[in-house]
Amino acid sequence: MPTLTSLSTITSSTPNESLISLPSFKLPKIPQFSPPFWLWQQKIKMGPMSVSPMGFGTWAWGNQLLWGYDESMDTELQQIFNLAVESGVNLFDTADSYGTGRLNGQSEKLLGKFIREYRGKKQVQKNIVIATKFAAYPWRLTPTQFVNACKSSLDRIQVEQIGIGQLHWSTANYAPLQEQALWDGLVAMYDKGLVRAVGVSNYGPKQLVKIHDYLKARGVPLCSAQVQYSLLSNGEDQIEIKNISDSLGIRLISYSPLGLGMLTGKYTPSNLPSGPRGLLFRQIIPGLEPLLNSLREIAKKRGKTIPQVAINWCICKGTIPIPGVKTIKQAKENLGALGWYLSSDEVLQLEYAAGESPRKMIQNIFQTRQMKVEKNHGNAEGNSWRWRLRIEDVRTVYLLISNYFSKIGGLDVICGDHSCAYLHLLDDLDLFLALYNICISLEFISCE
Numbered sequence: 001m002p003t004l005t006s007l008s009t010i011t012s013s014t015p016n017e018s019l020i021s022l023p024s025f026k027l028p029k030i031p032q033f034s035p036p037f038w039l040w041q042q043k044i045k046m047g048p049m050s051v052s053p054m055g056f057g058t059w060a061w062g063n064q065l066l067w068g069y070d071e072s073m074d075t076e077l078q079q080i081f082n083l084a085v086e087s088g089v090n091l092f093d094t095a096d097s098y099g100t101g102r103l104n105g106q107s108e109k110l111l112g113k114f115i116r117e118y119r120g121k122k123q124v125q126k127n128i129v130i131a132t133k134f135a136a137y138p139w140r141l142t143p144t145q146f147v148n149a150c151k152s153s154l155d156r157i158q159v160e161q162i163g164i165g166q167l168h169w170s171t172a173n174y175a176p177l178q179e180q181a182l183w184d185g186l187v188a189m190y191d192k193g194l195v196r197a198v199g200v201s202n203y204g205p206k207q208l209v210k211i212h213d214y215l216k217a218r219g220v221p222l223c224s225a226q227v228q229y230s231l232l233s234n235g236e237d238q239i240e241i242k243n244i245s246d247s248l249g250i251r252l253i254s255y256s257p258l259g260l261g262m263l264t265g266k267y268t269p270s271n272l273p274s275g276p277r278g279l280l281f282r283q284i285i286p287g288l289e290p291l292l293n294s295l296r297e298i299a300k301k302r303g304k305t306i307p308q309v310a311i312n313w314c315i316c317k318g319t320i321p322i323p324g325v326k327t328i329k330q331a332k333e334n335l336g337a338l339g340w341y342l343s344s345d346e347v348l349q350l351e352y353a354a355g356e357s358p359r360k361m362i363q364n365i366f367q368t369r370q371m372k373v374e375k376n377h378g379n380a381e382g383n384s385w386r387w388r389l390r391i392e393d394v395r396t397v398y399l400l401i402s403n404y405f406s407k408i409g410g411l412d413v414i415c416g417d418h419s420c421a422y423l424h425l426l427d428d429l430d431l432f433l434a435l436y437n438i439c440i441s442l443e444f445i446s447c448e
Contacts, residue, residue, distance in 0.1 A: 052088055096153050097135045
């Protein structure tokens with residue numbers, strides 16, 4: 001059964017503490033608050049900055065395939081941003097790859113626009129922390145190219161300095177020589193003052209220690225590590241990464257705290273989302289009843305919602321969750337996860353129920369595992385990646401994405417005898433990861 005992180009510290013803090021510092025994670029006694037949400041003022045120390053106990057993720061702000069983004073949503077997204085900031089949330093996570101096709105970088109552009117047009121207090125505006133991730137694309141081979149990626153993000157956001165510049169994923173599994181160049185790029189952008197702090201995303205335990213030591217030797221502190229972390233993604237790797245982060249003074253940011261929506265209670269085996277997420281949910285949702293029942297029971301007892309309980313669990317584990325938001329309703333609901341804490345018994349109850357689920361959330365391959373690719377078929381050439389997927393019938397996946405790719409180029413499926421397929425994925429990292437993870441969930445690909 002999973003263990004509770006820092007269980008002994010949950011009731012040991014002082015009410016007046018304003019900053020939380022690693023490795024101990026102290027939780028103050030919080031008074032009850034009135035709906036719809038409590039204006040949270042507590043801040044957590046993250047490198048040289050102070051951030052809210054929860055941030056907002058902006059993966060959906062520009063992603064059409066997985067999240068159905070449309071530019072008509074921008075007005076509501078700005079309202080979401082304003083609501084979050086006015087409610088004390090000052091951490092926003094984005095990436096230079098967030099946005100698909102012609103909308104590449106759209107998430108960064110929107111965040112920059114919303115910051116400039118914010119009409120609230122100037123000090124509140126000044127305290128906003130943007131954490132953006134720079135993709136380790138195959139053509140970013142030198143420190144200078146990585147620094148240029150940071151400068152491009154600065155241009156899109158239109159700020160002089162980024163809060164946290166993060167390496168989006170490790171290339172150690174497939175391009176180890178590129179890895180050090182990217183690390184040197186992080187050092188350079190920090191030394192040049194382009195970012196206030198640096199972090200990583202999708203790093204496994206061993207690589208996390210390596211990059212921490214490498215940066216430390218060059219006078220650059222590793223501020224944060226972003227990892228998929230939720231009640232559906234709390235295995236040995238996550239526990240080890242959390243323990244390492246605590247010991248090294250690295251703040252852990254948990255993305256997908258609601259399991260792409262599976263922990264909202266909204267979906268059932270007969271009510272699945274459309275598109276690629278539906279393929280994934282179909283494999284996992286049927287076994288989630290014990291966990292969803294526990295979430296539902298605790299939510300009812302506390303007068304909360306299922307998503308609020310699931311997000312609060314991440315906070316109680318000493319991480320900073322960054323749930324995604326697309327609507328005002330979602331934003332208000334997420335804010336309701338702040339200002340209170342699950343009891344230690346409730347945390348353990350949820351972890352036991354999660355352990356009863358027969359299938360867990362699929363993991364990002366760049367974080368923990370090496371991919372098993374047949375040598376004659378898996379390669380990286382120029383700006384295109386080619387992976388061999390062993391599947392009986394590729395038509396389902398093909399139909400889901402062919403229309404999308406026909407607009408931006410990049411898909412070439414060779415069915416042959418319907419026993420294999422090749423996917424050429426150009427600039428869209430997140431689409432690649434999503435499709436790859438979906439294929440894993442359907443047992444299309446073998447991973448060690």
